[in-house]
Amino acid sequence: MKHASKLAFLAAAGMATAGAQAADFEIAEGTTLTLGGEVVLNYLYEKYDNGDNDTKFVDDGSLVILGGSHDLGNGITAYVETEFEYNALGNNDDVKRDASILGFTGEFGEFAVGASDNVFEDLISDAVDPFENATLDQVSLTDEDSMVTYYSPDMDGFSFRLQGRHNNRGKGESAEISLIGAAEYDFGPVAVAAAYDSRGSVNSGDNEFKSQDHVVGLAITGQLTERLEASARFAQENDQAGNDKDFTAIAMVYNYGGGDLYGAAQNYDPSGGDSSTQVAAGINYDIADSLMIFAEYGDLDRKLTDGDIVDADTNKLGVAGLVYEF
Incomplete structure (x- = not known):
């Protein structure tokens, strides 16, 4: 399944440990340094709606992550994490800091400042991804x-997540302020989640940032058998003009022993355009605890997302890849 990524190397509340082979070094009593990362390589085939096609061999997000934690006493632990993005293929010499975070965990839960994952994405978007x-x-x-x-x-199956973003703009311009909230109730075999993101955008008329582009979502995940998981999600994106886009999706994941077989389908229905249906499927195999290979195919009808600027939409996508965590 999807590899864990951003800033998730320390097993704090609300955060899962990625990188099975991440190394922990106790440098003093109660203080630990963590070093880990991942290499992600993809071979892509893309077919566009104008009939053209393309193949690429790319690095799809290789990272080195540095983290540290310190026991502050009274049941409180502080941690810091920073991730650095690099190109494992060597055709790009750039190494850049991608994200960083400061956090505190304890019986109260977890409090974090920095580049935390959007909690709407965690509980709603990722449910069918x-x-x-x-x-x-x-x-x-x-x-x-x-x-x-x-x-x-x-709290006996119920948990919630609250998030705010304050992004400074130029002198005399209103700051970008967004509020996000998500809640989940885990009944055991079934979990239900709901979330809201005020989002917002800059108004072209007066250059003011207005939180009128909200997003709402609902997701349900069920463990049908020991090996089979099913999920469904509805999300709606609105804008200041009153338009909305509806995303209704289902997904299934089957663990066959050596890895997962998975697929998803989605109906995309914008109020100002034609609806479309997207489908994708994939399979992965765990060669070792820290090494996985995968293959995926999608009929997506979407634009490229790897930074290339093209006029055509990507109708079909095939990919074979490798993920190595260390």
């Missing part, structure tokens, strides 16, 4: 920087 690359279209959410996030502890 088992893919490494062939992800179906998602709603547009608040950017993941300048975040202040609170993760509640588990």
Whole structure:
């Protein structure tokens, strides 16, 4: 399934450990340094709606992550994490800091400042996204920087997450302020989640930032058998003009023993255009605890998302890849 990525190397509340082979070094009593990362390589085939096609061999987000934690006493632990993005293929010499975070965990839950994952994405978007690359279209959410996030502890199956973003703009311009909230109730075999993101955008008329482009969503995930999981999600994206875009999706993941077989389908219905249906499927195999290979195919009807600027939409996508965590 989708590899864990951003800033998730320390097993704090609300955050899962990625990188099975991440190394922990105790440098003093109560103080630990963590070093890890991942290499993600993809070979892509893309076919556009104008009939053209393209193949690419790309690095799809290789990272080195540095983290540290310190026991402050009274049941409180502080941690810091920073991730650096690099190109494992060597055709790009850039190494850049991608995100960083400061957090505190304890019986109260978790409090984090920095580039935390958007909590709407965590509980709603990711519910139907088992893919490494062939992800179906998602709603547009608040950017993941300048975040202040609170993760509640588990309260007999119920938990919630609150998040705010304050992004400074130019002198005399209103700051970009967004509020995000999500809640989940885990009944055991079934979990239900709901979320809201005020999002917002800059008004072209007066250059003011207005939180009138909100997004709402609902997701349900069920463990049908020991090996089979099913999920469904509805999300709606609105804008200041009163238009909306509806995203209704289902997904299934089957663990066959050596890995997962997975797929998803989605109906995309914009109020100002034609609806469309997207489907994708994939399979992965765990060669070792820290090494996975995968193959995916999608009929997506979407634009390229790897930074290339093209006029044509990507109708079909095939990808084979490798993820190595260390």
